[in-house]
Amino acid sequence: MSRVAVDTGLFVAITLVYLVLTVGLGYLGYRRTKEDDDYMVAGRKIHPVVLALSYGATFISTSAIVGFGGVAAQLGMGMIWLTVLNIGLGIFIAFVFFGKRTRRIGHNLRAVTFPDLMGKCYGSPFMRYAAGLVIVVGMPLYTAAILIGGAQFITSTLQIPYTTALIAFAVIVALYVVLGGLIAVMYTDALQGGIMLVGMAVLLVLTYVQLGGVVEAHTALAGMSDLVPEALAAGGMTGWASMPEFGSPIWLTLVTTLVLGVGIGVLAQPQLVVRFMTVKDSRALNRAVLVGGPFILMMTGVAFTVGALTNVYFYRTEGVIALAAATDGNVDTIIPNFINVSMPDLFVVIFMLTLLAAAMSTLSSLFHVMGTSLGFDVLRRTDSGRAAMRPIQIATIVMIVVSIVLAFVMPGSIIARATAMFMGLCASAFLPTYAHAMYSSSPSLRAAKMSLVTGTVAWFAWTAFVHVKESAALGLSNLLFGVPALLSAPWQDVDPLVVALPLSTAALLVGWALDRHEVTAEEPAGAV
């Protein structure tokens, strides 16, 4: 991924300080974990600033900065629409319209995980098992992608073997997740979020300084539209400071996969939803909104803007666009390459730490959610509804091992795609069901089951048989039907979420209407 030549001695020294602080906070979390509720939902008394930074740092992984920043270098500033959704849906709507109800209902029902919340809202073990299974099956792919990104980065920065980097990275994070639970995860997230905030703020300022100011940088980028490569122009790209042609393949990829897929997907992410249950009242959520909005703007807004502007820098200094400056044509290398050649040494080190922090904060949250889903939601033997820490710790270790194994067999170029895929799956499977549970006084179990199953099956079917970027790689369509994708363009460019989410929403509405129809039909009979 990154090919940053960095002062290794300085980086190692600063990284050691950072790791000591991380381990210290992990130990603090371990010491404060007395009850099962502490391990699962951080005792429901987390500080609002810690919540906001933890939510944001979990939300934003290395792939959001380097992977999606690289995509902005390739496709341009249209990625800013993902930032609009990240702040509008991912923070404001999530905290104000979902967070408060999730906290209150979760507290009243004593729910401790997202599947547990679903199971208790619908009074159905099926909902708990099914939601837990989607997480246990789907999340290791996303986790493995984060592991790959972190290991690639450590390997290229510290010049240590990939296998050693991957295992060491996983073990360090596993240590504080397994022992300290969600308190340790959120405390370390807050430190990592703070580092990310500093890193991205400095990156934005230095980039504009390098390019002669805000307006001059943007004007220069807009003037490069005639340099768009032929292949991208044929796909509908018009420049780096303008949107692609409406309805073109690149427009469809930008809008349906990147903007809608990731932007909407964040609303039903189990590792984010559980954070709403870690605070004691709605006041903490109100306060967290104030920190969360600016934090996300400084993460994705900066990554996408700087990503697009790297074209100006590389054109001025090397006479090529950013894509041509990428190592082996890999867009993930554009941001690190830009920082390496354009920024002062000290900032290169700060940015490396930013990427490490981004990877660790997301990874720790995924480890925790996978462990609690397997150990508590799927394999729970008793019906007491109480969490027992030891089986969950063992399940967490099992899921970490599964993720590490997957990371060794998955291709290295899958980071951004796996992120978008997991977010799309979560939205398709969970969003209508979650919204129904939060906003209906007597949520319909039949509607929830129909929605969850329809969303999951539709998402997998479209991924395996239609969306050519995945179906061609999976090979299932080719094996059964002899073609990489069953439908032609433009359908094969439409993201699975755009099809599966409306279907799962429709399934919920049909199930709900059937329930209401039956209740109405029974009422006169009951009155006789």
Added chain:
Amino acid sequence: MFGIPDPAIWVGYLLALGLTLACIVYGLLNWNKGVDGEQGGS
């Protein structure tokens, strides 16, 4: 605007900044609302 000729892009930037501002204003206006037992803020 800001050197960006395409309204579809600068409107996106304005919205991103406006929503960030909305988050800040919302947080300030509801800073002390929503303590257990109150309804405030939503």
